[in-house]
Amino acid sequence: MSLIKIENVFKIYGDEGCENEVRALDGVSLEIDYGEFVAIIGSSGSGKSTMMNMLGCLDVPTRGEYYLDGIPIRERTERELSDIRSRRIGFIFQGYNLIPSLTVWQNVALPMTYQKVNPGDRYQRAIEALEKVDIASKAENRPTQLSGGQQQRVAIARAIATKSPIIMADEPTGALDSKTGVQVLGILRQLNEEGTTIILITHDNGIAAQAKRVIRVQDGRIISDSAPGDDPFIMSQTKKEVASAVGDGTTPSGALRVENGRAAWAGARAGGLTQ
Numbered sequence: 001m002s003l004i005k006i007e008n009v010f011k012i013y014g015d016e017g018c019e020n021e022v023r024a025l026d027g028v029s030l031e032i033d034y035g036e037f038v039a040i041i042g043s044s045g046s047g048k049s050t051m052m053n054m055l056g057c058l059d060v061p062t063r064g065e066y067y068l069d070g071i072p073i074r075e076r077t078e079r080e081l082s083d084i085r086s087r088r089i090g091f092i093f094q095g096y097n098l099i100p101s102l103t104v105w106q107n108v109a110l111p112m113t114y115q116k117v118n119p120g121d122r123y124q125r126a127i128e129a130l131e132k133v134d135i136a137s138k139a140e141n142r143p144t145q146l147s148g149g150q151q152q153r154v155a156i157a158r159a160i161a162t163k164s165p166i167i168m169a170d171e172p173t174g175a176l177d178s179k180t181g182v183q184v185l186g187i188l189r190q191l192n193e194e195g196t197t198i199i200l201i202t203h204d205n206g207i208a209a210q211a212k213r214v215i216r217v218q219d220g221r222i223i224s225d226s227a228p229g230d231d232p233f234i235m236s237q238t239k240k241e242v243a244s245a246v247g248d249g250t251t252p253s254g255a256l257r258v259e260n261g262r263a264a265w266a267g268a269r270a271g272g273l274t275q
């Protein structure tokens with residue numbers, strides 16, 4: 001049984017068949033297994049956020065079936081959906097969605113109140129999650145006192161602290177500088193190695209190349225689904241990088257090769273974005 005299975009899912013805004021109809025999802029079928037690290041990539045307006053909202057049980061399809069962990073999601077009440085979400089899914093949003101009036105640790109602890117975690121355990125679990133992303137020293141600060149990268153780490157801690165088997169991240173590096181983006185991606189990769197299923201939304205080939213599977217969407221449809229090394233756009237970008245890196249004649253061409261769909265220096269540590 002797959003962790004996620006959607007069958008011929010449509011999400012239609014406006015009036016179907018009329019001029020104002022928007023097919024944000026246009027007949028999508030997809031299966032995701034336990035432990036996968038999937039990037040969903042597409043340009044702005046291609047339907048990525050709609051897909052994440054659907055997969056994350058924040059929204060329900062206009063038509064089509066969705067099974068999460070074998071549970072049919074269609075025709076659930078809002079309360080049931082909220083229950084399913086809080087037990088299974090940690091969310092990371094591009095805008096962090098931290099509450100300014102709460103301290104950092106209180107923000108991290110907030111989803112635990114919905115999970116009915118014992119109040120005495122919430123602080124400890126929040127601190128442990130903050131330690132994992134190296135930001136526990138800011139536990140008593142307010143989010144506004146933190147940089148963007150620090151706020152995103154708090155948002156990741158909030159997702160980790162729920163101990164959810166799935167983390168869904170919508171453009172988690174979109175508002176960050178590239179160095180901080182690499183750090184955030186490193187944290188997600190580590191979580192995946194520890195067994196968490198990661199679903200990452202991005203418009204960036206370099207970010208998608210860090211996943212183990214790349215699903216490309218366009219106009220609400222899946223146009224390719226492959227390992228990053230087989231994704232046509234990531235491959236062509238990588239070839240360009242290789243060409244520009246070896247093209248000046250000063251670099252021995254054998255030193256650079258393609259690894260996981262990215263240009264990589266032979267002998268360099270695999271996986272970093274900065275190779």
Ligand code: ADP
Binds near residue numbers: 014045048051
């Ligand atoms: P992405 O995240 O890839 O940028 P979205 O999933 O946000 O794309 O949007 C997909 C399409 O659906 C876009 O054309 C967008 O304008 C439309 N859309 C999204 N949400 C709504 C909504 N609430 N009402 C009407 N149209 C929407």
Ligand code: MG
Binds near residue numbers: 048049050
């Ligand atoms: Mg979006």
